[in-house]
Each structure stands twice: as C-alpha cells, then as structure tokens.
Amino acid sequence: MSVQQKTFTAFVATVAVVLALSLSVAPMAAKKLMKPSQVQTQTELTSQRVERGKYIVSTAGCHDCHTPWKMGAKGPEPDMTRALSGHPEDFKVPPPPKLGNGPWVWTAVGTNTAFAGPWGISYTANLTPDRLTGTGIWTEDIFVKTIRTGRHWGVARPILPPMPWPVYRNMTDEDLKSVFAYLRTVKPIRNQVPEPVLAGEG
Numbered sequence: 001m002s003v004q005q006k007t008f009t010a011f012v013a014t015v016a017v018v019l020a021l022s023l024s025v026a027p028m029a030a031k032k033l034m035k036p037s038q039v040q041t042q043t044e045l046t047s048q049r050v051e052r053g054k055y056i057v058s059t060a061g062c063h064d065c066h067t068p069w070k071m072g073a074k075g076p077e078p079d080m081t082r083a084l085s086g087h088p089e090d091f092k093v094p095p096p097p098k099l100g101n102g103p104w105v106w107t108a109v110g111t112n113t114a115f116a117g118p119w120g121i122s123y124t125a126n127l128t129p130d131r132l133t134g135t136g137i138w139t140e141d142i143f144v145k146t147i148r149t150g151r152h153w154g155v156a157r158p159i160l161p162p163m164p165w166p167v168y169r170n171m172t173d174e175d176l177k178s179v180f181a182y183l184r185t186v187k188p189i190r191n192q193v194p195e196p197v198l199a200g201e202g
C-alpha cells in the first residue's frame with residue numbers, strides 16, 4: 001500500500017467510526033433533551049386547563065345547582081364548604097307540591113339541588129372527584145361524551161332538566177377538557193346523590 005492509500009483507508013475508517021458513534025449517540029442525546037421538555041409541556045397544558053376550567057365553572061353557573069345553597073347574611077348562597085358535591089344525601093325531600101295546570105310548571109328546594117317538573121324529580125350530581133360517589137373514576141372521555149350527548153356516562157340514560165347540557169355541549173373540546181381537569185382538583189366529598197324519579201314512576 002502506498003502512503004497515500006494508507007492515509008485514505010485511515011480516513012475512511014475514521015469517518016465510519018464517527019458516523020457510527022453519532023448515529024448511536026444522537027438519538028440518546030435527543031431523547032435526553034426531549035423528555036424533560038415534553039413532560040413540562042404536559043404539566044403546563046394541565047395547569048393551563050385547570051385555570052381555564054376554574055374560570056368556566058365559576059362563570060357558567062355550575063355552583064348554582066351543583067353546590068348546595070345555605071342561608072347567608074344576604075339570602076341564599078352556595079355553601080362553598082360543600083362545593084360541587086350535589087344534592088346532600090342527608091336531605092330527604094318530601095313529595096313535590098302539586099302545581100296543577102300551570103302557569104307554574106317546576107319547583108326547586110332551598111338548596112337548589114333538587115328539582116321537580118314534568119320530567120319527574122332530578123337531583124344534581126356530585127361532581128367532586130370522590131371515587132365512590134363522585135366523578136373520581138370518570139375519564140376525560142366519559143365527561144366530554146356526557147356533556148356532548150346529554151347521556152349519563154355518555155351512553156346511558158338521558159340527563160334530566162334543568163342540567164343545561166344542550167348549552168354546554170357547544171363548548172369546544174379544549175374547554176370541556178379544561179372543566180374536567182379543574183374538577184379533578186376540587187376537594188373530593190363523599191355524598192351519595194339519590195337516583196332521579198321519572199314522571200309517572202314516583
């Protein structure tokens with residue numbers, strides 16, 4: 001081999017080694033760089049959603065019906081110590097008054113968590129993340145489908161009035177996911193809401 005040939009062979013070998021090294025190291029380096037930033041992005045997204053969800057829940061009236069009202073200094077107000085826990089299980093309501101043929105067609109109890117009307121009697125759901133009695137075992141997908149379809153768990157019985165799902169179904173996916181993300185963060189409260197009574201059943 002001439003000196004020139006030797007130099008060339010050594011050069012090719014070096015290039016091959018450098019290439020092989022960079023091919024095996026580069027993905028590792030990229031992984032190392034990407035992983036933390038991806039995690040951060042997910043955390044950021046979740047905290048953005050929680051903030052937005054809190055805003056939506058506090059402006060779309062969820063507390064009006066899902067947080068039991070108590071008598072405050074200026075009249076009835078949502079009892080925030082029981083925020084979003086639905087109709088209180090220890091508040092057994094008597095049969096609703098007979099309203100005749102109108103013009104009054106529906107009534108509510110003082111907690112604003114039980115309603116009687118042409119549909120029967122409905123009780124507001126426990127939206128806190130309690131796993132037994134609230135939304136603790138719900139997935140984001142179940143929540144979004146529930147609001148979109150107006151059906152319990154997105155597949156079962158129709159959700160009764162006055163739950164304004166026909167309004168909330170117009171929210172974007174991102175907003176509904178944000179509401180769910182926020183609901184994950186509220187204090188879980190164990191409170192078994194009674195089943196509704198359908199008109200004609202009770």
Ligand code: HEC
Nearest residue numbers: 060061062065122123124125152153159160161162163196
């Ligand atoms: C005007 C009263 C009212 C308001 C306001 C209201 N809800 Fe409801 N909601 C109800 C009632 C009543 C039910 C139970 C209906 C039933 O049992 O069929 C219910 C049920 C639900 C359910 C349970 C559905 C299921 O599958 O069990 C979810 C989830 C829900 N509401 C979320 C919300 C959210 C989120 C908001 C605010 C953006 C909200 N609600 C505002 C009255 C209301």
